[in-house]
Amino acid sequence: MTRKTFVAALTATAMMAGAAGSAAADEWDTIRIGVEGAYPPFSQVDSGGALSGFDIEIANVLCDEIGAECTLVQQDWDGIIPALLARRYDAIVASMSITEERAKRVDFTDKYYQTPAKFAAPKDAEVEISREGLDGKTVGVQRATIHDNFISEEFGDTVDIRRYATQDEAYMDAVAGRVDLLLADSVTMAVGFLETEEGEGWEFVGPDFTDPQYFGEGVGIAVRPGEDALREKFNDAIAAILADGRYEEIQNKYFDFNVYGEPYGE
Amino acid sequence: MDFTIILDNLPLYVQGLWITIQLVFLALCAGLVLAVPTALLLTSKNPLVWGLPYAYVYFFRGTPLLVQLFLIYHGMGQFETIRESFIWPIFREAYWCALIAFSLNTGAYTAEILRGAINQTPWGEIEAAKACGMRKVTRYRRIILPSAFRRALPAYGNEVIFMLHGSAVASIVTLVDILGAGRIVNARYFAPWEAYVTSGLFYLCLTFAIVYFFKLWERRWSAHLRTR
CATH class of the missing domain: 3.40.190.10 (Periplasmic binding protein-like II)
Structure with a gap:
């Protein structure tokens, strides 16, 4: 196929795909x-x-x-x-x-x-969820989530935020001990992490967060x-x-x- | 194209630029220190001498940099014995994991480049050195290595650029390098075009700087070969 006919074929395919898309x-x-x-x-x-x-x-x-x-x-x-x-x-x-x-x-x-958002920490950590309690701590969140927005806006100047592409990666680093705390949706963290074998050593700490300004x-x-x-x-x-x-x-x-x-x- | 997104986040990109420069520069230094003895061992004829360095170079050239980084970052974190040992404070930090992976990777490639250059040393140069009565160590120090470095320079320049581009994988393990800044901007504004074009431009500028620098270096080192 010459380059010209190849381009023509491509264009035709693209147009057909476009037509199919708009019909749907x-x-x-x-x-x-x-x-x-x-x-x-x-x-x-x-x-x-x-x-x-x-x-x-x-x-x-x-x-x-x-x-x-x-x-x-x-x-x-x-x-x-x-x-x-x-x-x-x-x-x-x-x-x-x-x-x-x-x-x-x-x-x-x-x-x-x-569902509300919540922090989780290792069971023996005894962290207090406050500006002072979180000072200097490393917190893992999923990038560009409501949890990322909340921690960046409210605590961004005092905590070290680690942003992950997926929640699963954040759990992995929590198990490895690379983060002191996790902030995520309470349900997904309970089922996806705390109730699993990997998350045994971790528990929820602090209150439910539901502020509509951040959590919608x-x-x-x-x-x-x-x-x-x-x-x-x-x-x-x-x-x-x-x-x-x-x-x-x-x-x-x-x-x-x-x-x-x-x-x-x- | 929304330029305000780029301008507002320029400080983030500059921070990312700094992290990228640090990682690449330190990895290249460590890699070079590692590569010279490795290359010398590889030129030996005794399998007991070249066996181990060969395995190292073979592994690090044979697997993707991303796999190496995952093995060091996620893989090391899996083992309790490592997590409780004295080296964990190093492997705990994404920065050090990336630096170790990059150093080992570029070390392997550089060793291979140097080995090739050493093997290609013109026989006449070695013969002349011998005729002057130089011992083996002196021969390597005065003749073979300087001559090999000179020949290796263009290939090494490419390796430096590959290392710079490869360093983008650091953003996958939470580091905010140039691409990491782009990923944050993309995620925050849902503007992948602006975010990644800016990252790309930063890499482009760095690449040009490296190319220019190596050109100067080559001119200097091979001045005696230039036609006048």
Whole structure:
């Protein structure tokens, strides 16, 4: 193939792909969903390489409710919003908290769960969660999360912040003793770390953090700005699964408390 | 293109630049110190002498730098005996882990470059040295090594640039180097284009500085070979 015909073929392929994309955009009978896969118990990759977790199941049941065929696309957290904007997928179901900063780039649905943030430390550490108590300590967080924003704004001048690409890497360094404290979502830290064999020596310390200024109004599904039809479909679907017990069924598999943060439905 | 993002975060990038320069410079120094004896051992004909250095060079040239860094950073942290030993304060810090990995890596490549250069020493130079009555040590010190360094210089310049570019993997183990700054900016503003173009420009400037520096160095060291 000469270079010219190759370019022509590329252009044609790109145009066809573009056409297919826009056709799907009107009907939403197929939806591509971006997920993370390194944030147990919400999303994880099992030993066989398959995705599982609360986010994954919620995504699938929402698709059922909408009546769309869904493909899950795994994407690292750092690039999860840029990839949405670049149309690699149409929605993010990845435990993304609804914050002001993110809402400038994407549109959010209603929340589908809400849990507080908490610190964890080694059991014998006896740290006090205060400006003085944290002075000079090393704190591990996942980069560009609400937890990163909170610790950077409130304690950035006195603590040494280690930012990780995934929550799993932060746990690894906690076990290795490279960080004095972890700050993360309480549920994901409990299930993903403290209740596992690796996290034996660690426990929660300090209060629940829920300040909406940092921690937002819960976790929602992100779509590209202006995709109101898709956003409405997700909102209706969230309301529907909350009302008819499908949400409760899934959440009971993972948690022994109400992860929605308030009574289901009205 | 949103230039305010870049301007607002320039201090972060400059901090990253400083970390990158430190890591690369120190690793190159340590690597060079390691490479000279390794290269000399590699030119030996006795397998007992070249065996171990050969295995070292073979491993570090045969595996990606990222794998080496993971082995040192995550791998070492796995073992309780290491975590409780006196060397843990070093392996605890991402900075030292990166420095160790980079030094060993560039040491292996540099040793191989030097070994090649030593082997290519023109026989006439050695013969002349012998005719002047130099002993083996003197021969190496006065003739073989200086001549080899001169020949190795262009290849070594490339290695320095590779090391600079390879050092970007430091950002994966929490270090905020030039790329680490870019990753933070990307994550904070969801602006990968601005974030990584800026990182790229910093690397580009450093690369040009290195190329220029090596050009001067080569002119100086091979002045006697230049046509007048």
